[in-house]
Amino acid sequence: MSARWFARRCLFIGYTLLVVSLLVFAITQALPADAAVTLLGENATPAALAALRLKLGLNDPVWLQYWHWLSALLRGDFGISMRTGQPVGPMMFSALARSLLVAGLALALMLAVAVPLGLVAALRRGGPLDLAAGLISYLGVSLPEFVTGTVLLLLLADHLHWLPATGYVPLLRNPLDSLRHLVLPVLTVSLVMVAHVSRMVRSEMIDVLHSDYVRAARLKGLPARTVLFRHALRNALLPVITVVALDVGYLLGGIIVVEEIFAIPGIGRELIVAIEMRDLPAIQAGALIMAGTYAVANFLADIAYALLDRRIRYD
Amino acid sequence: MSALLDIAGYSLDYRTRAGTLRVLDAVNLRIARGEVLGLVGESGSGKSSLAWAIMRHLPGNAHEAGGAILLDGADLLRMRPREVAALRGRRIGMVFQDPSTALNPTLTLGRQISETLAHHRGMTRAQAWQASLEALRHVELRDPEALMRRYPHEVSGGEKQRVVIATAFAARPELIIFDEPTTALDVITGARILALFQRLRAETGVGGLYISHDLALVSQVADRIAVIRRGQIVEQAAARSLFVSPGAEYTKALIEAVPRPERRLVADLPGTQVLVSVEEIGVTYGRRQWFGRRQVAGNRGISLSVHAGEILGVVGESGSGKSTLARALTGLTPFEGTIVQGGRRITAPAQMDRAYRSQVQIVFQHPDSSLNPRQRIGEILARPLRLFGGSPAEVPRLLEQVRLPASYATRFPHELSGGEKQRVAIARASAARPALIICDEITAALDVSVQRAVVDLLLALRREHGTAYLFITHDLNLVRQVAHRLAVMHRGALVDLLAVDAVGGAQAHPYTRALLGATPAPFA
Numbered sequence: 118m119s120a121r122w123f124a125r126r127c128l129f130i131g132y133t134l135l136v137v138s139l140l141v142f143a144i145t146q147a148l149p150a151d152a153a154v155t156l157l158g159e160n161a162t163p164a165a166l167a168a169l170r171l172k173l174g175l176n177d178p179v180w181l182q183y184w185h186w187l188s189a190l191l192r193g194d195f196g197i198s199m200r201t202g203q204p205v206g207p208m209m210f211s212a213l214a215r216s217l218l219v220a221g222l223a224l225a226l227m228l229a230v231a232v233p234l235g236l237v238a239a240l241r242r243g244g245p246l247d248l249a250a251g252l253i254s255y256l257g258v259s260l261p262e263f264v265t266g267t268v269l270l271l272l273l274a275d276h277l278h279w280l281p282a283t284g285y286v287p288l289l290r291n292p293l294d295s296l297r298h299l300v301l302p303v304l305t306v307s308l309v310m311v312a313h314v315s316r317m318v319r320s321e322m323i324d325v326l327h328s329d330y331v332r333a334a335r336l337k338g339l340p341a342r343t344v345l346f347r348h349a350l351r352n353a354l355l356p357v358i359t360v361v362a363l364d365v366g367y368l369l370g371g372i373i374v375v376e377e378i379f380a381i382p383g384i385g386r387e388l389i390v391a392i393e394m395r396d397l398p399a400i401q402a403g404a405l406i407m408a409g410t411y412a413v414a415n416f417l418a419d420i421a422y423a424l425l426d427r428r429i430r431y432d
Numbered sequence: 433m434s435a436l437l438d439i440a441g442y443s444l445d446y447r448t449r450a451g452t453l454r455v456l457d458a459v460n461l462r463i464a465r466g467e468v469l470g471l472v473g474e475s476g477s478g479k480s481s482l483a484w485a486i487m488r489h490l491p492g493n494a495h496e497a498g499g500a501i502l503l504d505g506a507d508l509l510r511m512r513p514r515e516v517a518a519l520r521g522r523r524i525g526m527v528f529q530d531p532s533t534a535l536n537p538t539l540t541l542g543r544q545i546s547e548t549l550a551h552h553r554g555m556t557r558a559q560a561w562q563a564s565l566e567a568l569r570h571v572e573l574r575d576p577e578a579l580m581r582r583y584p585h586e587v588s589g590g591e592k593q594r595v596v597i598a599t600a601f602a603a604r605p606e607l608i609i610f611d612e613p614t615t616a617l618d619v620i621t622g623a624r625i626l627a628l629f630q631r632l633r634a635e636t637g638v639g640g641l642y643i644s645h646d647l648a649l650v651s652q653v654a655d656r657i658a659v660i661r662r663g664q665i666v667e668q669a670a671a672r673s674l675f676v677s678p679g680a681e682y683t684k685a686l687i688e689a690v691p692r693p694e695r696r697l698v699a700d701l702p703g704t705q706v707l708v709s710v711e712e713i714g715v716t717y718g719r720r721q722w723f724g725r726r727q728v729a730g731n732r733g734i735s736l737s738v739h740a741g742e743i744l745g746v747v748g749e750s751g752s753g754k755s756t757l758a759r760a761l762t763g764l765t766p767f768e769g770t771i772v773q774g775g776r777r778i779t780a781p782a783q784m785d786r787a788y789r790s791q792v793q794i795v796f797q798h799p800d801s802s803l804n805p806r807q808r809i810g811e812i813l814a815r816p817l818r819l820f821g822g823s824p825a826e827v828p829r830l831l832e833q834v835r836l837p838a839s840y841a842t843r844f845p846h847e848l849s850g851g852e853k854q855r856v857a858i859a860r861a862s863a864a865r866p867a868l869i870i871c872d873e874i875t876a877a878l879d880v881s882v883q884r885a886v887v888d889l890l891l892a893l894r895r896e897h898g899t900a901y902l903f904i905t906h907d908l909n910l911v912r913q914v915a916h917r918l919a920v921m922h923r924g925a926l927v928d929l930l931a932v933d934a935v936g937g938a939q940a941h942p943y944t945r946a947l948l949g950a951t952p953a954p955f956a
Contacts, residue, residue, distance in 0.1 A: 328533065329528065329530065329533035329534050330533060330534055330535055330536040330537070331536075332489065332534075333526075333528055333534040333535070333596075334536065335489065335520070336487050336489060336520055336521065336526045337520070337521040337526075337548045337599065338517060338518070338519070338520035338521025338522050338548070338551065338552060338603075339521070339547065339548065339551055340517070340551065341517075343547065343551075347539070347547075348536050348539070351538055351539075352536070352537070352538055355538070425538065426537070426538055427537075427538065427583045427585075427586075428537055428538075428583065428585045
């Protein structure tokens, strides 16, 4: 991993975000929404509307509007929300932080479940546990999260009253209560990922267990546990990193649905509200931030891969 | 003398869907302390299965059908998994065929050798590290400190195999199984590894089972040789007497098939007309990048020509650029320089039209990947016939030409043996009646007996049609039997181009002589 590679990747992320910003801007331009009408309401006088349009620069050519928006973005200014009158940037980033909490916990839970599950399924290939894991995985993949989320909610919150159904409590205010509220959404989001990742770990593990170097490690007389964890699992997990990075894309989409079900004020929910309210600056900021998160996640996955597999050199 | 290893009446079956397959049939073998027994057989003979049986590492569908494998009198078959685990690596070591796959790609070499020592000799990490350094120094590796911190992909194949050997010897086992330890290596590297093995053997007095398909090579390292065929030991004898007076017919055929450079298979001289000549051919591998471009020279400045009916051998180690030359000649890779054929000067693959291709054809090393698995043999052969103005009706003639029954036209490639598949590939290449066929290591994946038959076929085609060959191989013994001239390649450059009987002469390049010196002379 050379500094050049690093610089190039950062440049590439910047370029991606630029393209996304163009797309986002183009789409919001095409929306049947008039910012002046949104702000002043349906009953505003034409004179007031015209004055506001002039003030907002809505009469400027499109490219100039884009340039104003973009240069403000580069200064860290995402604009003012039409709905709340507050700056969009801080609003979206604090929502992102809440989403990342859910996503991070879901990823951690997923890895904690999927890796051992895949490992055991590979070792007991064709056994009852492998079949059960396979069945659960296929169910997990085929059921959309609004179904699993709703079922979990009905069962664990509504029926058994083990957990609060919806809502969000900041982690720092009341950690225990906060986590109790997070259990259901985290469970829902991680379920689908557990499905792919455990299957992936299983098939990689089966391949690696048949590899020459695992056989060589066994025939060197190393204890079974050393062979399994040091020689086999480590190599089997490498391709899994890529899948996890791709899953971040799913996570960002899935989280919108889950936040809606469990009423978590994350970025997905903010985005939905923004779209409903035709809050253009919020929509633009939300879309850009999500794209940026995805790009950074993949970047981190590449770095992790290179650190774990020394054959990979980025230069 | 008590035997170190005594295999008595051992039989092994594999249960497959098609039924039970007997892979080892009442095998009797003894290895005395300090003795090295060579086990020679062709692919599928069961030689590797025997190694797995001794190591107690048999696949799930294996079924042991009687007999015993005694190590120092104790039957391995009756041992509990725990006793077997205590044996592996410690009393019986193993050296594998391909060091690049036998080493874990994500652990440092030092870790991989020292973990073994720590386990078997009850050392702490620090002690094991020190002992590993010593072990690596002992297998003549330079700068072991640095090597210990490297990963397998960062060192050469020879160095990797030395690490594997050091690991096998480090626990001071009584018996080491060598499973074709030089097959995946270059000739020169392989010769050095053999020399190392001889030295270590003399020092440690270890017993060995040396498995190989290469009779010439085994004759150099083993005290006694056992020949195995279809799971049965057909003959065992002292290494020297086996070659002087082989008992079994199969052994005779095997010895007969081993290429001997002094026994020429081609008597006539090539024509004077130049078929194809390459002038200053160079190939660079590289990929475009955002900033700048990194390039690796594959071949550089190669000039040679092939005459009508000539067999031009191209030899060199893996990575020397032999195949790159073949790829340039067939337009499979962009190249610099000029190829002259039929009075035309070709400077880019795009200029290689049908007329050029009808004159220059190629046969690849692996018929498995060069024949389309979803096409029947008839279709595979009809394609070039149609393309080059023939008729699909000629398919039976093509098959007959390569000594295959016409009924094979309706078969799929997977229904044929390796040698048969290579015959189909040869038939496909000859469909256009080319003046030159490039043979890129076409016998490397075949057994010696099959290799001989394929070479005989090439020579027969040459007699009938006057075909010239560019015969690319790493097997110097083989190529000296057939080639008129030899082109010797080293690191992408042509270092020598000389008549075949001049290879050992004073005019030969030092590298050529080194290559010749490293080639195991059969039965010397």
